Amino acid sequence: MTKPTPTSSLHTHLCFLLFLPLLLISHANSQSLQDQEQAVLLKLKSYLQSPPFLSHWIPSTSNTSHCSWQPEITCTNNSVTGLSLVHTNITLSVPPFICDLKNLILIDLSYNNFAGEFPKAFYNCSKLQYLNLSQNSFDGKIPEDIDSLPLLQHLDLGANYFSGDIPAAIGRLQELRNLQLYMNNFNGSVPPEIGNLSNLKNLSLSFNTELVPWNLPSNFTKLKNLKNLYIRGSNLTGELPGTLGEMAALEHLDLAYNSLNGTIPSGLFLLKNLSIIYLFNNSLSGNVSQVVEALNLSIIDISGNDLTGPIPKDYGNLTKLTELALFINGFSDAVPASIGRLPNLKQFRVFINNLSGTLPPDFGRYSKLEGFEVSGNRLTGKLPDHLCYWGKLSTLVAYENNLTGELPSSLGNCTSLTRVKVYHNGLSGTIPSGMWTAPNLDQVLMSNNFLTGELPEKLSPNLTRLEIRNNRFSGNIPTGVSSWNLKVFDAGNNLFNGTIPQELTALPSLISLSLEQNQLTGFLPSEIISWNSLNTLNFSRNQLSGPIPAGLGLLPVLTALDLSENQLSGQIPAQLGNLKLSNFNLSSNHLSGKIPIEFENSAYNGSFLDNQGLCATSPSAKLSICNSQPRKSSKISSTYLALILTLGILLSLLALSLSFFMVRAYWKRNRSDSDWKLTAFQRLNFRVSKILSGLTESNLIGRGGSGKVYCVPINRTGDVVAVKKIWKDKKLEERLEKEFLAEVKILSSIRHANIVKLMCCISKDNSKLLVYEYSENRSLDRWLHKINRPSNLSRSVHHVVLNWPKRLHIAVGAARGLSYMHHDCVPPVVHRDVKSSNILLDSDFNAKIADFGLAKLLVKQGELATMSAVAGSFGYIAPECAHTIRVNEKIDVYSFGVVLLELTTGREANDGDEHTALAEWAWHHVQEDNPLADALDKDIKEPCYLDEMCSVFRLGIYCTEKLPSARPSMKEVLQILLRCGRPGVHREKTDYVGAPLLKNSKREHEYGDGSLVTNV
Incomplete structure (x- = not known):
């Protein structure tokens, strides 16, 4: 190796000395940037009030750096380039x-409750490429200068309240x-300029239901790199552009739940990359079979349109097809035999059409079939034998359908089976023995057939x-019933005989038990082992005898009890009076003695008919009066009478004196406005004195259990507000205080067009006032049930007829408000007292959910909340509420279902029939196959x-299912109601609400995932 010369060594030292200042400056700048960024982050922590999830953000030492503050911080070259505060409330x-973090490339603030308009502070992030503000509460318009962020590659503003x-x-x-x-509140237009985004790969405009009706711009087809296009349920109208087939990269197209019409462009089916199409719930037509041969599809879903005629036979040529979904159309004739021979078919879904004829016998023989859904047609003959061949x-x-014959024998060895729903057919024969014990079997619904045989000792x-x-x-009810895990057991109107085994009372999860109209004999089980969850019990129309067991009165959640039309005798146990029964019938027996005092009211007038030995202590029960003990005759002496x-x-005299002093003290206490405390939730144009002076009898418009409601004018131009006055009484003080705090807490924190607006609260020691916006048309029940309308309604409003379009409009509005409470509030809100009198109507009949005095905030979505007492109103109360103190949002769904039934039938919530x-x-009415129109x-x-x-009536029944888990969510209810008024949908076929339901809630992130349709 050559030794360095003195000259070269000197040169090296000179170079080092020359660049040393630059290195020192660079290091100093780097250190300065890190100090600056750390200061900004600590300032951000302080701004957020030092939440626990940022407890690890502590000033760094010489051995640490703020770049270690993960997962919220991402750094590149020791500088912050990513800030992620996701799902942190x-x-x-x-x-x-x-x-002030100058090098930010990524900002993710999704799944929070950030509010206000689009923050223009982001414009100072000159390097920003990724911005996610989804699942928040931003509102207002998206700025016209949004292009001030020219480097953006990812922009997610979904699930907010942006408008315009x-x-x-x-x-x-x-x-x-x-x-x-x-999922925003856009109520304007969609710009065709989006079609200029040549690099765009994913575009979602779904669930913007308030958009002005618009056509798909033709220049959207210039998006040559677009892979996923989601515009589900966003008021899209008109025909699809013929050039849609030019979008060569398109893989997933979802235009469902719109009002599209015309034909399906033939070029669409020639796209090589397109694997999934959702076009249901439009009015598209056209001969699909002409282009289907060119497809390389694995999934075809053109359900929910108005397609008619036979199912194209060419579908049988699609050998790669794994799913065929043609449900909710008008297809007729028989299912082509070739479809049954498709080698890769896993899902076959053609429910709710006009199909007839017999099903191809080869279904399941050549493919590993997983789902077979053909309900709601006119099919005849047998079910294919090989459905579970694999x-x-x-x-x-x-x-x-009109199916006959026995169930397929292959079901006896079908261990994968989870659900069998074959009710309302003409099926006969016995059940394949192995089917009862299929390990994954969850539901068996086989009512209304001609099936025979006995129940097994063991079930899945x-x-x-x-x-x-x-x-x-x-046969008998088997003693092995004690090993069953049923929640619902409905075996009414069969030929069962023998006695009711004691083992039947040992099912801890049983909610509903119906064995009416059989041939059962003997006594009712004397001892109840474990019916702690039982809500409904029906043993009517049998041959049962003996006494009614007192143990029935100890069942904690029983709300429906029907033992009518038997041979029961003896007295009615006093323990039954402990039950909160909404349906109670002991008619047509041999009972005797006095009925429990709790049943001596008009609600139970039909509960004791045809029992000659029964009596009551009051005439209100409409029974004979029980013999009372003769009174000992005695005379009151004149001395005693004078003393009294x-x-x-x-x-x-004493009462008058006390009243005088109390009134004088009251006026002394209340003559000054300064004693009142005002808490405003928005800018007010009135003073406390204006409200107080308006609390007169002439302005009184309603009263309830917790106070009075006044209509108070606040200025000379005629503006008015509604004032709810809660007067504290010693007996009610604690309850009313809780109601007041609940209503203020909830209404002051939520904002929605379909929830009544709380303007302020005014309080002092002995009185509290809630001031709301005034709803000119008052409550829904006043219009629906022809209650006398107040005289202060305007003439133009007074003569408005509440026709069906208005009723549907009200239903949609109320559903929007409840859906917002359940799915978009954090934490969610359960109202607990939904009823027609708590749905207010403004001058345009827009619905406003009101009266949150009973509402509860849930700690977490889906988590149960504890109720302090049974709440709600008769006729609206969900069955599970009668005794349980644990509820979720499904109690609101039940109550809203009753409102839907009110809207469609005109009846009141407690107005069914005498029972x-x-x-x-x-x-x-539906179970007995009565015409819905009646x-x-x-x-x-x-x-x-x-x-x-009819569709809304059925939806009301669906919402009032006895099992909470069987009811839809309010998000699903809203989507179904939105469909009801749209043309091109087979509305007469949506009785099971087999219509497509929205599966993703607003607090979920992905949409258009290819599995948004369920068959309930």
Whole structure:
């Protein structure tokens, strides 16, 4: 190796000395940047009030760096380039100094409760490429200068409350790859300039139901790199552009739940990359079979359109097809035999069509079939024998057809089976023995057939719902029933005989038990082992004898008890008076003695008919009066009479004196406004004195259990507000205080067009006032049930007829408000007292959910909340609320279902018939196969609205299912209601609400995942 010369060594030292200052400056700048960034982050922590999830953000030492503050911080070259505060329940506005972190490339603030308009502070993040503000509460318009962020590649503003137009400036963000604007309140237009985003790969405009009706811009087809296009349920109208087939990269197209019409462009089916199409719930037509041969599809879903005629035979040529979904259309004739021979078919879904004829016998023989759903057609003949030939079949849904013969024998060895729904057919024969014990079997619904045989000793351990009513099953109820895990056991109207085994009372999860109209004999089980969850018990129309067990009165959640038309004798146990029964019938027995005092009211007038030996102590029960003990004759002496009169006069004088002093003290205490405390939740244009002076009898418009409601004018122009006055009484003080605090806490923190607006609260020691916006048309029940309307309604409003379009409009509005409470509030809100009198109507009949005095905040979505007492109103109370103190949002769904039944039938919630409330009456009306039209309100029943009214009536029944888990969510209810008024949907076929339901809630992130349709 050559030794360095002195000259070269000197040169090296000179170079080092020359660059040393630059290195020192660079190090100093780097250290300065790190100090600056750390200071900004600590300022952000302080701004967020030092939440626990940022406890690890502590000033760094020489051995640490703020770049270690993960997962919230991402660094590149020791500088912050990413800030992620996801799902942290932040309720503040975006800090204005956020872009003091100069090198930010990524900002993710999703799944919080940030509010306010789009933060223009982001414009200072000159390097920003990724911005996610989804799942928050931002509102207002998206700025017209949004293109001030030219480097953006990912922009997600989904699931907020942005309104107005979508700005054309978005079309100038040329680097965008991903644009998510789903589920907002946009009520303007969609700019065609979005079609200029040549790099765009993902675009979602789904669930923007308030958009002005718009056509898909033709220049959207210029998006040559677009892979996923989601515009589900966003008021899209008109025809699809013929050039849609030019979007060569398109893989997933979802335009469902719109009002598209015309034909499906033939070029669409020639796209090589397109694998999934959702076009249901439009009015598209066209001969699909002409282009289907060119497809390389694995999934075809064109359900929910108005497609008619036979199913194209060419579908049988698609050898790669794994799923064929043609449900909710008008397809007729028989299913082509070739479809049954498709080698890769896993899912076959053609429910709710007009299909007829017999099913191809080869279904399941050549492919590993998993789902077979053919309900709601006119199919005849047998079910295919080989449905579970490969042992993969999970769901068999074939209800409401004209099928005959026995169930397929392959079901006896089908261990994969989870659900069998074949009710309302003409099936006969016995059940394949192995089917009862299929390990994953969850539901068996086989009512209304001609099936025979006996029940087995053992059932699948996962079977929770067994419904076999209206068949010809016979034999005894097996003693092995104690090992069953059923929640619902409905075996009414069969040929079961023998006694009711004691073991039947040992089912701890049983919620509903119906064995009416059989041939059961003997005594009722004397001892109840474990019916702690039982809600409904029906043993009517049998040959049972002996006494009623007192143990029935100790069942904690029983709300429906029917033992009528038997041969029961003896007295009614006093313990039954402890039950909170909404449905109670002991008629047509041999009972005797006095009925429990709790049942001596008009609600139970039909509960004791045809029991000659029963009596009551009061005439209100409409029974004979029980013989009372003869009174001992005695005379009150004149001395005692005089003494009583004297004491009465003295007490009256004392009461008058006390009243005088109390009134004088009251006026002294309340003559000054300064004693009142005002808490405003928005800018007010009135003073406390104006409100107080308006609390007069002439302004009184209503009263309830917790106070009075006044309509108070606040200025000379005629503006008024509604004032709810809660006066504290010693007996009610604690309850009213809780109601007041609950209503203030909830209404002051939520904002929605369909929830009544709380303007302020005014309070002092002995009185509290809540001031709301005034709803001119008052409550829904006043219009629906022809309650006398107040005289202060305007003439134009006074003569408005509440026709069906208005009722549907009200239902949609109320559903929006409840859906917001359940799915968009953090934490969610359960109202607990939904009823027609708590739905207010403004001058345009827009619905406003009101009266949150009973509402509870849930700690977490889906988590149960504890109720301090049974709440709600008769007729609206969900069955599970009668005794349990643990509830979730499904109690609101039940109550809203009753409101839907009110809207469609015109009946009141407690007006079913002499034995039942409205929900129970509606359920029986459908079960007995009565025409739905007979149940509808005759005052508004018009042929053009008949289908819509029937669909909403069925939805009301669906919402009032006895099992909370069987009810839909309010998000699903809203989507179904939105569909009801749209043309091109087979509304007469949505009775099981087999219509597509929205599965993703607003607090979920992905949409259009290819599995948004369920068959309930």
